[in-house]
Structures are given as structure tokens and as C-alpha cells.
Amino acid sequence: MEIIEKIKTNKSIDNQTEIQKICLDKLQSSPLPNPRSEQWRLSNKSKLSNFLDYSINENNSKFDISYPKNYQSNIRLIIGDNCQIKLIEKNYSIQQLSEDELQKYIKEQITFFNQNENWSDLLNLSLSGKNNILGLKINGSEIPPIEIFSHASSNYLNAKTLIIFLEKNCNVELLQINLGEDNSSLSQSTFFCLEENSSLNHGVVSYGVNKSNLLNSLNVIQQKNSEYNLGSLHFKFNYARFEIRIKQSEGNAKTNIKGMQITKKNEQISTYTKIDFDGPNGFLDQINKSLADDKSHAIFEGSIIVPKIAQKTDASQLSRNLLLSNLAQIDTKPQLEIIADDVKCKHGATISQLNEEELFYMRTRGITLTEASKLQLSSYFQEIISFIPVSKDRWDLLDKLLNQN
Amino acid sequence: MVNENLVKDVVKEPYKYGFVTDIETEKIEKGLNEDIIKLISQKKEEPRFLLDFRLKAFKKWQKMKEPDWAALGYKKIDYQDIIYYSAPKQKEKISSLDEVDPKLLETFDKLGIPLTEQKKLTNVAVDAVFDSVSIATTFREELAEHGVIFCSISEAVKNHADLIEKYLGTVVPASDNYFAALNSAVFSDGSFVYIPKGVTCPMDLSSYFRINSGDSGQFERTLIIAEESSSVSYLEGCTAPMFDTNTLHAAVVELIALDDASIKYSTVQNWYAGDEEGIGGIFNFVTKRGKCLGKRSKISWSQVETGSAITWKYPSCLLLGEESVGEFYSVALTNNLQQADTGTKMIHIGPKTKSTIVSKGISAGNSKNSYRGLVKMGTKAAGSRNYSQCDSMLIGDQASANTFPYIKSQQPNSEIEHEASTCRISEDQLFYLQSRGIEFEEAVSMMVSGFCRDVFNQLPMEFAAEADKLLALKLEGSVG
Numbered sequence: 022m023e024i025i026e027k028i029k030t031n032k033s034i035d036n037q038t039e040i041q042k043i044c045l046d047k048l049q050s051s052p053l054p055n056p057r058s059e060q061w062r063l064s065n066k067s068k069l070s071n072f073l074d075y076s077i078n079e080n081n082s083k084f085d086i087s088y089p090k091n092y093q094s095n096i097r098l099i100i101g102d103n104c105q106i107k108l109i110e111k112n113y114s115i116q117q118l119s120e121d122e123l124q125k126y127i128k129e130q131i132t133f134f135n136q137n138e139n140w141s142d143l144l145n146l147s148l149s150g151k152n153n154i155l156g157l158k159i160n161g162s163e164i165p166p167i168e169i170f171s172h173a174s175s176n177y178l179n180a181k182t183l184i185i186f187l188e189k190n191c192n193v194e195l196l197q198i199n200l201g202e203d204n205s206s207l208s209q210s211t212f213f214c215l216e217e218n219s220s221l222n223h224g225v226v227s228y229g230v231n232k233s234n235l236l237n238s239l240n241v242i243q244q245k246n247s248e249y250n251l252g253s254l255h256f257k258f259n260y261a262r263f264e265i266r267i268k269q270s271e272g273n274a275k276t277n278i279k280g281m282q283i284t285k286k287n288e289q290i291s292t293y294t295k296i297d298f299d300g301p302n303g304f305l306d307q308i309n310k311s312l313a314d315d316k317s318h319a320i321f322e323g324s325i326i327v328p329k330i331a332q333k334t335d336a337s338q339l340s341r342n343l344l345l346s347n348l349a350q351i352d353t354k355p356q357l358e359i360i361a362d363d364v365k366c367k368h369g370a371t372i373s374q375l376n377e378e379e380l381f382y383m384r385t386r387g388i389t390l391t392e393a394s395k396l397q398l399s400s401y402f403q404e405i406i407s408f409i410p411v412s413k414d415r416w417d418l419l420d421k422l423l424n425q426n
Numbered sequence: 427m428v429n430e431n432l433v434k435d436v437v438k439e440p441y442k443y444g445f446v447t448d449i450e451t452e453k454i455e456k457g458l459n460e461d462i463i464k465l466i467s468q469k470k471e472e473p474r475f476l477l478d479f480r481l482k483a484f485k486k487w488q489k490m491k492e493p494d495w496a497a498l499g500y501k502k503i504d505y506q507d508i509i510y511y512s513a514p515k516q517k518e519k520i521s522s523l524d525e526v527d528p529k530l531l532e533t534f535d536k537l538g539i540p541l542t543e544q545k546k547l548t549n550v551a552v553d554a555v556f557d558s559v560s561i562a563t564t565f566r567e568e569l570a571e572h573g574v575i576f577c578s579i580s581e582a583v584k585n586h587a588d589l590i591e592k593y594l595g596t597v598v599p600a601s602d603n604y605f606a607a608l609n610s611a612v613f614s615d616g617s618f619v620y621i622p623k624g625v626t627c628p629m630d631l632s633s634y635f636r637i638n639s640g641d642s643g644q645f646e647r648t649l650i651i652a653e654e655s656s657s658v659s660y661l662e663g664c665t666a667p668m669f670d671t672n673t674l675h676a677a678v679v680e681l682i683a684l685d686d687a688s689i690k691y692s693t694v695q696n697w698y699a700g701d702e703e704g705i706g707g708i709f710n711f712v713t714k715r716g717k718c719l720g721k722r723s724k725i726s727w728s729q730v731e732t733g734s735a736i737t738w739k740y741p742s743c744l745l746l747g748e749e750s751v752g753e754f755y756s757v758a759l760t761n762n763l764q765q766a767d768t769g770t771k772m773i774h775i776g777p778k779t780k781s782t783i784v785s786k787g788i789s790a791g792n793s794k795n796s797y798r799g800l801v802k803m804g805t806k807a808a809g810s811r812n813y814s815q816c817d818s819m820l821i822g823d824q825a826s827a828n829t830f831p832y833i834k835s836q837q838p839n840s841e842i843e844h845e846a847s848t849c850r851i852s853e854d855q856l857f858y859l860q861s862r863g864i865e866f867e868e869a870v871s872m873m874v875s876g877f878c879r880d881v882f883n884q885l886p887m888e889f890a891a892e893a894d895k896l897l898a899l900k901l902e903g904s905v906g
Binding site for chain 2 (some may be wrong): 329330342344345346347348349350351352353354355356357358359360361362363364365366367368369370371372373374
């Protein structure tokens with residue numbers, strides 16, 4: 022209940038947008054997710070309440086986290102920066118969604134929300150004010166790569182929302198970066214709508230500093246013949262949840278997901294994915310990797326839902342996990358729910374540690390144990406990192422993962 | 427291998443165990459309360475410790491809630507509308523099979539269970555349980571020569587109270603889950619097996635469960651103890667008559683394997699599944715668990731689940747002893763409106779423990795078949811390994827197949843591998859078989875049997891043949 026009180030005291034009813042009112046109303050009946058529900062069962066309760074402890078901040082402090090300089094060809098946007106975007110070029114156009122369009126879309130989405138499953142979105146939408154919602158409509162081809170930033174400032178709980186419509190036949194590369202400062206909480210909700218024949222190469226890179234928290238929710242609707250590729254990386258968060266919900270609304274669409282989460286110290290990072298095939302001929306290839314060290318806890322839960330209508334679906338899901346310490350733990354639960362009979366669905370899961378034989382081989386060749394482990398880890402990481410679009414080299418992701426604690 | 431004509435014959439058969447034996451039974455009134463439990467205990471002339479065990483379990487059960495996490499939908503069970511004790515009326519004491527009511531023997535004969543000891547060729551000792559009580563246990567003397575105790579649990583309570591007191595409820599505690607608590611409070615009979623140190627049981631042991639009455643539940647309890655370096659293979663079969671009401675079956679099976687002991691537990695479950703509209707059928711809520719207490723001990727579950735309207739069953743292994751081994755081989759077939767939520771739990775506690783899971787689910791008609799399994803590596807399970815494979819086959823576009831594997835590891839020096847796949851009967855293969863003159867339904871049943879081969883190979887011979895027949899029978903009319 023506290024969180025609702027906090028939102029209300031932060032912003033009087035008169036100042037609330039209609040969306041905020043609706044979401045607050047929905048949250049009122051059960052302010053916190055049901056800890057016994059499948060989606061929240063393993064989530065660390067004290068870490069979640071710590072997430073909500075920070076005071077709400079709608080005004081954005083200066084964005085001063087160091088990040089690589091921009092290439093001129095890239096479009097770089099910072100959510101909350103109040104930027105007005107209207108780029109109309111020969112081949113393409115990127116325009117801000119009007120308030121009406123935004124409201125209409127969000128309202129429609131809310132009607133499908135389930136209290137536990139979409140709790141992160143409900144919280145996000147009841148927190149994020151007008152300035153912190155970025156809505157874009159993208160059209161055309163040869164669009165320069167786009168980078169979009171969200172960040173949370175120290176000692177505050179920030180909420181950012183991103184909504185993007187990809188119109189027909191449009192191809193986009195987009196890197197989304199979520200940064201947490203010291204002692205901060207970031208609630209990020211993203212909604213993508215991919216129209217027919219459009220394709221999106223999406224990268225999500227999220228990392229914090231010290232005691233940063235993140236609730237990251239991603240909702241994608243794919244119309245037919247669209248292609249959605251996601252490469253994601255989450256690390257250095259005291260507590261982070263990455264929820265992915267993808268719906269192939271008419272089938273005949275392609276989805277590729279490669280995600281990774283790395284936990285150290287006392288951290289808990291979890292990934293929940295739900296892929297709905299609402300039409301025939303859908304395709305999914307998903308791999309999720311976790312690495313847990315020290316006393317940390319990594320969680321993966323993925324579900325694939327194939328109703329009767331989704332004949333000829335081809336879906337595979339793989340969860341690969343490395344457990345590197347005696348005190349760390351990994352939970353993984355890949356699941357299939359299938360009614361259609363003419364489908365190819367499979368999933369797999371492994372939990373192990375670094376391959377000793379490979380380590381031994383490298384040591385006999387004069388490579389130190391530390392170096393050999395790094396080599397093995399870098400090949401483990403590289404599969405995911407290479408899938409992240411837009412200037413991944415400049416972000417030195419591999420270096421960040423291997424050389425920082 | 428089942429020959430083709432045989433398959434053809436059985437495909438035409440309806441549920442042949444659906445008859446009711448007209449026999450006088452002694453039933454107590456419907457309902458569940460402390461007095462009923464005391465009455466059951468009194469009827470069975472039980473010692474005090476057992477009554478206390480029952481009452482304690484009942485108190486716990488009253489505070490518990492029926493679990494709702496399984497992917498099952500069924501109408502609420504009215505626990506006060508069930509008869510908790512029903513026994514065929516017979517003479518005071520049975521000293522030999524000749525004194526058993528001939529009608530009862532006839533029933534078991536009809537079911538194909540040789541109770542009469544003349545049929546020694548089969549070399550299987552049988553404990554037959556009819557509604558709430560055990561009717562007869564065969565081959566006793568021969569088993570006794572080897573020191574093997576095989577009797578009904580009520581007899582064991584009288585003659586081997588020390589063993590019962592020591593082991594009952596140690597693997598599945600009364601408060602373990604809702605149905606185990608209910609069973610602990612009202613269990614009426616079941617089998618008890620004790621294999622002494624160093625003995626390899628000279629024959630397969632078998633129990634046969636038969637529900638005869640429509641309004642009484644069956645709550646049997648099986649306890650198997652394998653002492654050091656002993657081994658035993660145990661078979662379990664179940665049938666019930668056709669009633670249009672649902673009957674509750676809530677059993678508990680506890681296995682204990684000490685150092686170097688091995689227990690193989692095979693089940694062919696063919697309770698009445700209800701008719702095509704889903705009317706009637708058994709609600710089967712079973713808690714089966716084995717404890718590999720000793721070093722290098724081994725517990726192997728193999729099951730063929732074809733019956734019951736609702737199946738809720740997770741035979742599990744607690745792998746405590748160093749280098750102990752747990753195995754689970756399962757075929758679950760659902761047709762019409764059957765629902766099954768079944769799987770296993772492999773809890774690796776001791777170091778260097780190993781487990782294998784092979785689960786095959788076949789769903790046809792409008793049925794729902796879910797695999798739900800847990801593999802857990804505890805902090806001390808260094809050097810442990812698990813391999814799981816669950817495959818589902820869908821027949822028809824109305825059936826559903828779900829897989830919910832829970833995997834948890836807290837031990838870096840261990841390996842877990844899990845894989846699952848879903849497929850349908852391949853049209854190419856069907857076409858090939860048909861082009862070779864094999865009829866459609868026969869081709870399907872050959873392919874299903876091939877799909878389940880990994881599991882059938884683990885079953886004792888006579889069970890494997892029965893399982894093959896059963897699958898063909900159950901799939902009748904569901905393809906094409």
C-alpha cells in the first residue's frame with residue numbers, strides 16, 4: 022500500500038494524467054505482486070521493497086554517467102530530456118506520437134494487463150509523467166541506427182516509458198541503454214508494435230553502478246511477416262528483473278532472442294519471457310545465458326504458448342547457465358504449453374561450470390588459469406554480445422564483463 | 427513384442443475391467459472426522475502409535491488447503507461425501523486362499539491376476555487389495571525362507587510394529603501435502619515389503635489394487651524397505667469398475683534403500699478414466715517418494731499411466747547417500763477428457779549422486795497432459811549429475827501438452843541437462859507403413875509403441891507387453 026500512498030503524495034490527483042489514474046486504480050486492489058504467483062515466487066522480497074523505498078522523482082537530474090561519444094550518423098535520444106523529435110528525410114521519417122495516439126494505445130494495452138504479469142508495467146505507467154514517456158512513429162528505410170537512454174539518478178526511483186510504432190516495411194536498428202546510478206531504482210517499460218513486413222534489431226544493455234535496481238519490462242506485438250531480433254545484457258544490479266512479452270498476433274512472424282544476465286556479489290537478476298503465438302507459421306529461436314558468482318542468484322523462466330490456431334509453429338528455447346560459486350544459485354524453468362498438433366517445439370536447459378578439460382588444455386599451453394577462464398568466458402559472452410546491434414564495440418561490453426567486478 | 431493381430435484385437439476392446447463384483451461389503455458411514463478415524467483404527471486393531479499418527483495427520487490436513495497449482499481442472503471434491511472404509515465381508519480370519527470368497531478370486535481371475543498359488547510358473551508374488559483391505563498375499567512361505575516379508579500393511583502393523591513405527595512417514599511425512607495428509611489419516615491397507623540384508627528377492631513382488639465400490643475412496647499405503655545390499659523389483663497394477671461418479675484415490679508409497687540396496691518400482695495404472703464425455707473416472711492423487719539413504723543405493727521408478735480422469739502424481743527420489751542413483755521412466759497417455767499432471771522430483775542432497783529422467787507424454791482427444799518435474803542440486807551435491815528428457819506427442823488438434831521443468835542448482839560442481847521436444851505422428855512414416863500394407867490404426871500404434879520404447883525397455887517383461895496393449899487400446903478412435 023505504501024507505494025500507492027507515495028505516488029499520491031508525490032502528485033495530487035489534479036496533476037495526474039488519465040493513464041496514471043487508471044493504473045493507480047488497478048494497483049489499488051493489490052498494490053504488490055502476489056509473492057506466491059509463478060512470476061514472483063523467486064523474486065527477493067526485501068530487494069523488491071528496497072526498490073520501492075527510494076523517493077519518486079519525476080524531474081530528471083542531469084545525465085552525467087560517462088558513455089561513449091556519439092557517432093554523427095547515430096540518432097541519440099534520452100528519455101526525459103524533453104526533446105522534440107521530428108525528422109523527416111527523403112527515405113524515412115521519425116516523429117513523435119501525439120498525446121492522443123499515446124493515450125489511445127496505452128489504454129488499449131492496459132485492458133489486457135494481468136495484475137501479476139504486468140505489475141511492472143502498471144507501476145511504471147502510474148509513475149511516469151508526461152515528460153518521461155517517449156512515443157515514436159518510424160517509417161521508411163535506410164534509417165540511421167538509434168540509441169535511446171534511460172537512467173535513474175542517485176537516491177531516486179525514476180520511471181521511463183518508451184513506445185515505438187514501426188510502420189509497414191520499415192527496418193530499424195535500435196540500442197536501448199538503461200543505466201542506474203548509485204542507490205537508484207529505474208522502472209523502464211517499453212512497448213513496440215511491429216507492423217507488417219517491418220523488422221527491428223533491438224539491443225538492450227542495462228547496467229548499474231552500486232546498489233542500482235531495475236525493473237525492465239518489454240512488450241512487443243508482431244504483425245505478420247515482421248521480424249524481431251533482441252540481444253540483451255543485464256549486469257551489475259543489486260536487483261533486476263527483465264520481463265519480455267512477445268505476441269505474434271497473426272503468426273507468420275520471426276523472433277530471435279539472445280539474452281544474458283551476469284550476477285555477482287549479493288545480486289539477483291532474473292529474466293521472465295512469455296512468447297504467445299496467436300497465428301500459424303510462427304518462428305522462435307531463443308537462448309538465455311546466466312552466470313552466477315559469489316552469493317548471487319540468477320533466475321530464468323521462459324514460457325512458450327502455442328494455442329490451437331498456431332499450427333506449424335517452430336519454436337526452440339535454450340537456457341544455458343554457469344554456476345561459479347558454492348554460495349550462488351541458479352533457477353531455470355523453460356516451459357512449453359502446446360495445443361496445436363503440427364508444431365515443432367523444443368527446449369533445453371543446462372547448468373554447469375567452466376569446462377575443466379578445456380581449462381587444463383589451455384594451461385598445458387602456458388596460459389594462466391585466470392587467462393584461461395577469461396578466454397572461456399569471453400566465448401560464452403561473445404555469442405550474445407555479437408547479437409546486440411549498434412556500435413557494441415564502442416561500449417566495450419566484453420571488457421566491462423570480463424575485467425570489472 | 428506384441429504381435430500385430432493382438433494389437434488389432436485389443437483395439438476393438440472397450441475398458442474391460444469396468445465390471446462390478448457383486449459382493450457383500452462392510453462399509454462405514456460417509457464422512458470424515460476424528461471418530462471415523464478412530465473407528466478405522468479400531469477395526470484394524472491398531473496400536474496406539476498408529477492412531478496418534480492418524481489423528482495428528484488429520485489435524486494437519488484440516489489446516490491445509492487443496493493444492494491448485496497443477497494444470498488440472500476438476501469439480502470440487504466433497505470430502506464428507508466419501509466412504510473411508512469398505513471391506514468385503516468375509517470370515518474372521520483367512521488362513522489360506524481356499525477361504526477367500528470365491529467371487530473375489532473370480533474377480534482377480536477376470537482381471538488376469540493369478541492369485542492361486544498353483545500358477546507358480548508366473549513366479550510373481552501378489553498382494554491383492556480390494557477396496558480398503560488386502561485380500562490375499564501369495565507365495566508367502568517361499569519368500570519367508572529368504573527372510574523377505576511381503577504382506578499387507580495391516581498385518582505388518584500387527585506382526586512387525588517396530589519396523590512400521592521406525593519407517594512409516596519418514597519419507598512422506600504426514601504434513602507433506604494435502605493428499606498425503608489425508609492418506610495418513612485414513613489409509614486402510616496396502617503392501618509392506620521388507621528385504622533383509624544381502625538378499626536379492628527371489629521373485630518379482632506385485633500388488634494389485636481394485637476399487638469396487640462407487641462411493642468409497644481408496645487410500646492405500648505402501649512401504650518398502652531394502653536393507654543393505656538387497657534388491658527387489660515391485661510391480662503395481664490398478665483397475666476400477668465404470669461408475670458415472672468420480673472416485674477418489676489418494677495413495678502414498680514410501681521406499682527406503684540403504685547402502686548398496688536397489689528398488690525397482692513399476693506401475694501400470696489403468697484406473698477407469700471416465701467415458702468419452704468425461705463422466706465418471708477416478709481422481710488419482712498419489713504421493714510416491716523414495717529415499718536413497720545409503721551409499722550407492724538406487725531407486726528406479728517406471729510407470730505407465732493410462733487411466734484415471736485426473737492424475738496428479740510425482741514419483742520422486744531423495745538422493746541422500748553418496749553415489750546414490752535415482753531413475754524415472756514414464757509414459758503418460760491421455761485421451762478423451764483425461765487430464766494428467768505428472769512428473770518427478772530428483773532432489774540431489776549427497777555428493778556424486780546421479781539421476782535420469784525419461785518422460786514420454788502422449789495426448790489425444792481433448793485431453794491435457796503435463797510434465798512437471800523438479801531437479802535440485804543442493805549445496806553438498808558436489809559431482810552430481812542429472813539428465814532429463816521429456817518428449818510429448820500430440821494426436822489431434824484438440825489435445826494439449828505442457829512441460830514445466832523446474833531446475834535449481836546451488837552446487838557449481840554439478841551438471842544438469844534437460845531437453846524436451848514436442849512432435850506429432852509423422853505423416854511420412856505413416857505413409858511408408860501404409861504403403862507396406864499396414865493398416866492406419868495399426869501403424870499409429872506401432873509408432874506410439876516406438877515412441878515409448880525407451881520406457882517400455884525398463885519395464886518387467888509381462889508389464890511391457892501389457893503396456894503396449896493398453897496404449898493401443900486407449901488410442902482407439904482417436905486418430906484419423
